[in-house]
Amino acid sequence: MLHEPANKIVTDNAAAKKSKLGVILFFVYTLIYSGFVIIGLFKPELMGLKLLGGQNIAIIYGLGLIILAIVMGFIYNYFCTRMEDRLNKTN
Amino acid sequence: MIYEVSKLAVIIFLFIVGLVLGLSFYFARKTKSSASYYAAGGKIHWAVNGIAFAGDYLSAASFLGICGMIAFSGYDGFLYSIGYLAGWVVALFLVAEPLRRLGKYTFADALDSKFNAKSIKLTASISTLIVSLFYLIPQMVGAGDLVVPLLGLPHWIGVLIVGSIVIFIVATAGMTSTTYVQFIKGALLVIFSTTLTIYILRNGLKLTPSDDYHKFDKIEAFVSPDNIVSVPDSNLIVKTTQVVDKLLFVKLEKNGESGWYMLNRKENKAFLDEMLYTTVNSGGEILYNGAPKSERKFYQVGHLSRIVVDGKEVDETGPVGPFEFIKTIESSDVTRFTKKSFSDGEDKVTVWYQNVTSGADIMKPGLLYKLSKAAGATFWNKLNFLSLMLALFLGTSALPHILIRYYTVPSQRAARKSTIVAISAIGFFYILTLFMGLGSMINGVLDVESSNMAGPLLAKSFGIGLFSIISAIAFATVLGTVSGLIIASSGAIAHDFIDNYLQVEMTDKGKVRAGKIAALSVGIFAIILGILFKGMNVSFLVGLAFAVAASANLPAILFLLFWKKTTAKGISASIIVGILSSIGIILFSPTMYELYGLIPQNAPIPLDNPGIVSIPLAVITLVVVSLMTQKDNASKDFNK
Numbered sequence: 169m170l171h172e173p174a175n176k177i178v179t180d181n182a183a184a185k186k187s188k189l190g191v192i193l194f195f196v197y198t199l200i201y202s203g204f205v206i207i208g209l210f211k212p213e214l215m216g217l218k219l220l221g222g223q224n225i226a227i228i229y230g231l232g233l234i235i236l237a238i239v240m241g242f243i244y245n246y247f248c249t250r251m252e253d254r255l256n257k258t259n
Numbered sequence: 260m261i262y263e264v265s266k267l268a269v270i271i272f273l274f275i276v277g278l279v280l281g282l283s284f285y286f287a288r289k290t291k292s293s294a295s296y297y298a299a300g301g302k303i304h305w306a307v308n309g310i311a312f313a314g315d316y317l318s319a320a321s322f323l324g325i326c327g328m329i330a331f332s333g334y335d336g337f338l339y340s341i342g343y344l345a346g347w348v349v350a351l352f353l354v355a356e357p358l359r360r361l362g363k364y365t366f367a368d369a370l371d372s373k374f375n376a377k378s379i380k381l382t383a384s385i386s387t388l389i390v391s392l393f394y395l396i397p398q399m400v401g402a403g404d405l406v407v408p409l410l411g412l413p414h415w416i417g418v419l420i421v422g423s424i425v426i427f428i429v430a431t432a433g434m435t436s437t438t439y440v441q442f443i444k445g446a447l448l449v450i451f452s453t454t455l456t457i458y459i460l461r462n463g464l465k466l467t468p469s470d471d472y473h474k475f476d477k478i479e480a481f482v483s484p485d486n487i488v489s490v491p492d493s494n495l496i497v498k499t500t501q502v503v504d505k506l507l508f509v510k511l512e513k514n515g516e517s518g519w520y521m522l523n524r525k526e527n528k529a530f531l532d533e534m535l536y537t538t539v540n541s542g543g544e545i546l547y548n549g550a551p552k553s554e555r556k557f558y559q560v561g562h563l564s565r566i567v568v569d570g571k572e573v574d575e576t577g578p579v580g581p582f583e584f585i586k587t588i589e590s591s592d593v594t595r596f597t598k599k600s601f602s603d604g605e606d607k608v609t610v611w612y613q614n615v616t617s618g619a620d621i622m623k624p625g626l627l628y629k630l631s632k633a634a635g636a637t638f639w640n641k642l643n644f645l646s647l648m649l650a651l652f653l654g655t656s657a658l659p660h661i662l663i664r665y666y667t668v669p670s671q672r673a674a675r676k677s678t679i680v681a682i683s684a685i686g687f688f689y690i691l692t693l694f695m696g697l698g699s700m701i702n703g704v705l706d707v708e709s710s711n712m713a714g715p716l717l718a719k720s721f722g723i724g725l726f727s728i729i730s731a732i733a734f735a736t737v738l739g740t741v742s743g744l745i746i747a748s749s750g751a752i753a754h755d756f757i758d759n760y761l762q763v764e765m766t767d768k769g770k771v772r773a774g775k776i777a778a779l780s781v782g783i784f785a786i787i788l789g790i791l792f793k794g795m796n797v798s799f800l801v802g803l804a805f806a807v808a809a810s811a812n813l814p815a816i817l818f819l820l821f822w823k824k825t826t827a828k829g830i831s832a833s834i835i836v837g838i839l840s841s842i843g844i845i846l847f848s849p850t851m852y853e854l855y856g857l858i859p860q861n862a863p864i865p866l867d868n869p870g871i872v873s874i875p876l877a878v879i880t881l882v883v884v885s886l887m888t889q890k891d892n893a894s895k896d897f898n899k
Contacts, residue, residue, distance in 0.1 A: 183360070190352035191821075197348045198652075204341070205648045209641050212630035215623035222586040226334055226623040230341050231690060237348050238686045241679040244352065248675060 181255040186248045193240055200236065204229050268409050268727035275731040276424065279440050279738060303438055305673040309680020311438045312664055314445025316343075316655075316681065317688055318394075318740035319401030319711075320801035322448060322733055325689075326717075327710035328799075329696020330561065331595065333621035335628050336696055338644075339802065340689035342651025346805075347685065350656035351678045357820045359665045359674040365747070366662040367755040370815055376827035377760060382834040384755035386811040387659040389838055391748040392781070392788070393807050394658070395741060397800035399789020402737040404711040408719075409730045415790045421734070422786035425741045429749065429782070430775040434667060437746055441739040447732045449684055452691045455714070455729060456581075458721045459698035464566050464587055465575040468703030469720060473558040475613065476533040478511070478520065488522060490531070501608075503599050508534075508610060510603065518549055521612040534610045535560065535596060535707055541605040559716065561705040564615050565592040581694065588697055589618040595700070596707050611707045621700075639865045647802060650870030654805025657812035660740075660747035709794070741785070745778050752777035795854070802868060803845055810837035810873035814881050822885075829885030837877035844869035 207214050207225070215226040303311070321343065328336030361369040367383035399418045406417030428436055481489050488497055488509050498510040498517055507522040509531055520531035535557060538546045548556035566573050567590040576587060596611040620626060628644040629636040655661065665674045699705060699713035704720045706712050715733055719726035753773035757763050765773060792800070814833050818825045845851060848867045849859035866872070 183356070186356060190356075194348065194352040197345070197352075201345050201348075201648075201652060205645060208624050208630055208644060208648075212623070212625060212636075213633075215625075216619055221582060222589075223582065224589065224619075224622055227585055230334075230337055231693075233341050234344050234686045234689055237344055238683050240348065241351055241682045245675060245679050249672070252672060 182248070182251040185251050185255070189244065189247055189251075193244055197237065197240060201233060204233060265723045265727065267723055268730065271727040272409060272731045272734065275735050276738075278443070279428065279735060280424065282436055282439050282443075285436075302669065303435075303667045305668050305677040306680055307442050308438070308664060308668050308673070309677035310445040310684060311441040312445075312661070312677060312681035313449070313684040313688070314441030314443070314736075314739045315664060315743045316661060316685060316740075317445065317448055317736065318801065319398050319733070319737045321688070321692070322452075322714060322736055323401045323404065323711040324397065324799070324801060325692045326696045326699060326714035327712070328627070329692060330699035330705055330713035331710050332627040333616075333697075333700070334624050335626055337693050338624060338628070338648070339651065340692050342648055343655065344682070344686050344689050345652050346655025347678070347682045349653060350661070351675070351682065353820070354656040354662075354816060355665055355674050355678050356671045358662060358816070359668075359671045365666075365750045365755055366659050366812065366816075367751065367759070369662075370819060370830060371759075373819065374827035374830075376831070378831035379827050380755055380760040382831040383812075383815075384751040384760065386834050386838055387751035387755065388748050388781075389842070390657075390804060390808045390811065391659055391744045391751070392785070393804035394660070394801065395744050395748075395781075395785040396788045396792050397795075397804070398737050398741045398744070399785055400792050400795060400800065401711055402734065402741075403789060403793060404709055405715065405730055405734050405737070407709075408712060408715065409727075409734070414793050418786055418789035421737055421741060422782050422789070425738055425745060426779055426782035428738070428742050429745045429778045434663075434746055437739075437742040438664075438667060440735070440742060444732065444735040444739040445684065448736055449688050451725075451729055451732055452688055452695060455718055455721070455725065456691050456694045456698075458725070459694055459702075459717070460581060460584055461578045462698075462702070462721070463576040463579050464563055464584070464591070464701060466563055466566060468562050468701070472562065472703045473560070476520075476531075478531040480509075480522065480529045480531045482522065482524070482529045488529075488531075499603065501601050501603065503601050506599065506612065508599075508601070508612075516549060519608065519610050521610070532613050534612045536608060536610040537708075538603070538609075539607040557708075559704050559706055560594075560596050560611075561700050562594050562703050563588075563591055563701045564594045567591050584694065584697070585622065587618075588701070589622045591618045592616065593618060593621055593701055596705070598707070621697075642871055643866060643868050646806070646866065646868035646871035649874060650802065650806035650809045650868055653809035653813045653870070653874060657808040657816065658805075659751070659808075659812070660743040663743075663747055663750065745781050745785070748781040749774045749777035752781070792854075799850070806845070806868055806870040806873065807838065807841045809870055810841040810877050812837070814874070814877045818878075818881050818885075824885055824889065825881065826885045826888045826891050828888045828891065829881045829883075832884040833877045833881035836880040837873060840876045841869040841873035844872060 215224065217225050219225050219228050325336050325339050328339065358369045361372040366387060367380060370383050371379045399421060402421035403414035403417035406412045406420065407414060428440060479491060488500055490497060494513055496512045498512050501508045509520045509522055510517055511520055519534050519536045521534055523530045523532050536548060550556045566576065568576060568587055579587060593616050595614045595616050597614040598609060598611050600609045624630055629640040630644060668674050668677055695714050695717065699717040702717055702720055704716040706716060715726060715730045718729040753770065757773055758765060758770060811834050815830045819830065844864050844866060847862055847864045849862040849865060850867050852862040853859045
């Protein structure tokens with residue numbers, strides 16, 4: 169005997185498009201994250217350079233990565249919700 | 260270190276624990292079916308679920324571990340914040356919605372939804388259990404660390420209290436009460452971390468952290484050309500000297516009492532600087548700065564040795580803004596206390612010497628993870644850094660206790676929205692860790708024996724009320740995360756293994772009972788592990804749990820979602836290889852050697868973070884085994 173899922177699953181016509189957008193955003197973020205790791209590995213002295221307002225690259229890049237993740241999350245949600253509303257109308 | 264216990268702290272602590280238990284009683288009456296036990300009936304609002312995600316994820320490692328690591332090693336601790344958050348990007352963009360589409364209660368369900376293969380049920384339930392146990396260790400260690408200053412109880416009692424309360428929460432009401440416990444704790448943690456940060460910024464930077472901060476002895480000394488140390492003060496006698504890693508430690512005797520100092524040379528002058536030290540004599544007795552613990556000779560440390568604002572040296576800055584705070588530390592010098600150990604006759608001596616570190620070095624990676632040639636970074640140092648950043652990035656979306664939270668909301672859209680609420684709350688909190696960590700570093704609050712207590716002890720310096728609230732929240736933090744982990748483990752045993760793999764016939768009530776018994780067993784096991792691993796930095800331990808999760812689970816999830824040729828055997832093989840290789844590397848790593856009491860340099864694998872080897876290994880296994888077993892897939896019709 170198998171369980172029923174905790175909720176009924178509804179067909180989602182936007183799934184493929186959302187997944188494509190997700191993959192693109194994932195690669196954009198991965199690229200920027202890799203940049204941080206690569207500087208740390210090969211040019212660690214760059215991390216100490218002052219960039220803006222007396223803050224060094226390590227601080228700006230690090231805080232930037234955190235803020236970017238939040239901003240990209242909102243962008244992703246905005247487009248996904250639009251796609252769902254458009255493609256799942258008939259349901 | 261010895262701590263005073265305050266009544267207020269105990270009252271606030273009991274209040275929060277009471278609140279949590281009350282909630283569990285309330286929801287226990289509503290939990291009758293297995294769907295409500297494992298997935299809260301799928302009825303949690305997305306915003307509540309989002310904050311509960313934060314409560315689940317921001318474990319003892321984040322609050323206690325990261326703050327402590329930043330307080331002792333500067334920016335390198337912040338690397339964990341960056342990596343932990345980046346992991347959510349993987350969870351949101353790749354894993355959240357598809358997994359919600361595939362699964363029922365657990366991550367094993369989702370993996371298995373396509374194949375219905377026994378091998379996946381078994382391996383996925385084992386990996387869930389192992390990852391959850393790895394993650395449980397640091398939570399329990401952190402809980403023990405917390406009750407020492409809060410309630411004045413020994414470490415093991417703390418572990419026992421947390422274990423018992425959590426078993427109670429989970430066994431009574433399952434996922435619903437766990438969710439609300441995590442929601443409350445997540446919200447409180449973010450609110451009070453913000454409060455603490457405001458206190459830090461208003462307090463500003465000062466050369467003397469507080470009026471009762473220890474004044475360090477500095478004794479004039481002479482060093483002969485052949486490195487013999489002598490002191491002009493005739494009351495002092497140089498008993499012995501020790502050279503450890505090019506540092507010269509000196510034991511001085513005054514009126515029959517002895518103490519350890521470090522030689523510090525500046526231009527033509529030489530000084531002996533006071534240190535903190537413990538000695539363990541042949542009888543196993545531990546002395547703190549030469550006296551038993553109860554005499555309280557051990558003090559809290561960490562201060563700025565020079566403050567520079569706009570090129571001028573000052574004694575204090577007054578209130579500062581967040582960017583000014585970071586900028587000022589970067590141009591100033593901080594005295595950190597660095598640990599060294601050596602033997603003196605039959606005594607084992609551990610010293611923490613004053614290590615004046617420039618702010619510029621603190622504000623970039625390198626103090627813990629050596630990266631530059633100037634610091635003597637080796638290939639293995641760099642690989643460790645890469646490995647850590649990889650495991651943190653890929654680990655989050657492979658943590659079973661996080662994954663199960665996708666099944667507690669009503670729809671995919673709700674799963675996505677709650678993930679975004681989670682990312683925002685968690686991201687904001689991680690930015691605060693930088694301030695809380697640096698604040699602890701410079702405000703004379705550090706207990707050199709336990710890096711995990713930096714945050715709460717900092718709160719204590721701003722008042723016992725704030726300390727009590729922060730500690731109680733930290734304790735609730737542990738409760739929330741441990742409950743989530745135990746739910747995940749009990750799901751792995753009762754739902755994935757007994758019900759799905761062994762296919763034991765059970766009524767729905769029987770399934771809930773099996774889940775509760777599993778929760779009890781895992782809870783007891785976690786208590787034992789928590790006592791055994793006392794004294795390790797909890798963030799480091801969680802880093803290892805991430806590495807195991809990223810190696811065992813993530814390749815399986817991602818390939819299942821994005822590669823059509825993946826087979827059941829490929830998934831099971833990759834889970835097994837991921838578990839074995841990551842744990843194998845951990846067991847033979849330098850850090851574990853130190854824990855065993857062996858010499859770290861003798862460890863056969865000079866790598867502390869296994870991800871860089873074990874993750875690719877799991878991926879290769881999955882691809883090779885899948886390609887070899889393509890026939891299995893050909894006989895199945897996946898289009899239905």
